[in-house]
Amino acid sequence: DSGVTxxxxxxxxxTGQRVTLRCSPRSGDLxxxxxxxxxxxxxxxxxxxxNGEERAKGNILERFSAxxxxxxxxxxxxxxxxxxxxxxxxxxxxxxxxxxxxxFGPGTRLTVT
Amino acid sequence: GDSVxxxxxxxxxxxxxxxxxxCTYTATGYPSxxxxxxxxxxxxQLLLKATKADDKGSxxxxxxxxRKETTSFHLEKGSVQVSDSAVYFCALNSGGxxxxxxxxKGTLLTVNP
Numbered sequence: 001d002s003g004v005t006x007x008x009x010x011x012x013x014x015t016g017q018r019v020t021l022r023c024s025p026r027s028g029d030l031x032x033x034x035x036x037x038x039x040x041x042x043x044x045x046x047x048x049x050x051n052g053e054e055r056a057k058g059n060i061l062e063r064f065s066a067x068x069x070x071x072x073x074x075x076x077x078x079x080x081x082x083x084x085x086x087x088x089x090x091x092x093x094x095x096x097x098x099x100x101x102x103x104f105g106p107g108t109r110l111t112v113t
Numbered sequence: 114g115d116s117v118x119x120x121x122x123x124x125x126x127x128x129x130x131x132x133x134x135x136c137t138y139t140a141t142g143y144p145s146x147x148x149x150x151x152x153x154x155x156x157x158q159l160l161l162k163a164t165k166a167d168d169k170g171s172x173x174x175x176x177x178x179x180r181k182e183t184t185s186f187h188l189e190k191g192s193v194q195v196s197d198s199a200v201y202f203c204a205l206n207s208g209g210x211x212x213x214x215x216x217x218k219g220t221l222l223t224v225n226p
Contacts, residue, residue, distance in 0.1 A: 002156065002158070004156075031212070033212075033213065033214075042216060042217075042218045043202065043214075043216040043219075045214065048212055048213065056212050056213055058213055090157065092157075094212075101162065102159075103159065104149075104156040105156050106156040
């Protein structure tokens with residue numbers, strides 16, 4: 001158990017809908033990262049937050065957004081969902097913004113039908 | 114940009130066999146290198162890491178040495194067990210202002226009794 005929690009574990013929704021994925025980092029970790037794992041793209045970095053502020057952006061679509069709240073939990077919002085958004089979404093956390101060791105949550109499996 | 118290339122799977126071995134999973138990388142600067150493992154239905158777990166050239170990371174009988182001259186970080190284990198069956202990911206973080214992990218495509222290892 002990494003100490004990173006993600007909810008929900010599974011999510012099934014229809015095209016065009018909007019969903020919110022939630023992540024709670026390990027106790028004491030200030031930095032949160034979101035990754036997408038799909039069969040064709042592999043593991044791709046989406047976005048990073050540190051202590052409430054966006055720090056780095058990767059291959060995140062404009063339909064996706066994220067935020068980190070004062071209690072340090074983070075949410076990833078996915079809107080206007082398409083079939084191709086079906087994937088495993090992982091959250092990871094680390095102590096600092098510039099910390100190379102990231103600890104991963106169990107993931108949220110999103111299925112868009 | 115940064116990239117990681119690891120050997121395509123699947124790899125199937127008998128228990129107690131020797132394991133090598135090759136990983137090479139391209140990165141700016143001096144990256145930190147990692148191996149993560151993903152057991153079926155679970156998130157990614159950090160297996161081992163190395164942060165500078167010639168460092169050897171080791172954990173649970175697995176080892177990998179950071180070779181700057183060959184830009185490689187091959188994973189080895191002298192005697193695999195059935196419980197080692199999982200997907201193994203090589204990853205790098207090149208530091209600087211970009212804190213994301215760049216992953217290889219993963220290698221599925223199956224160990225038969």
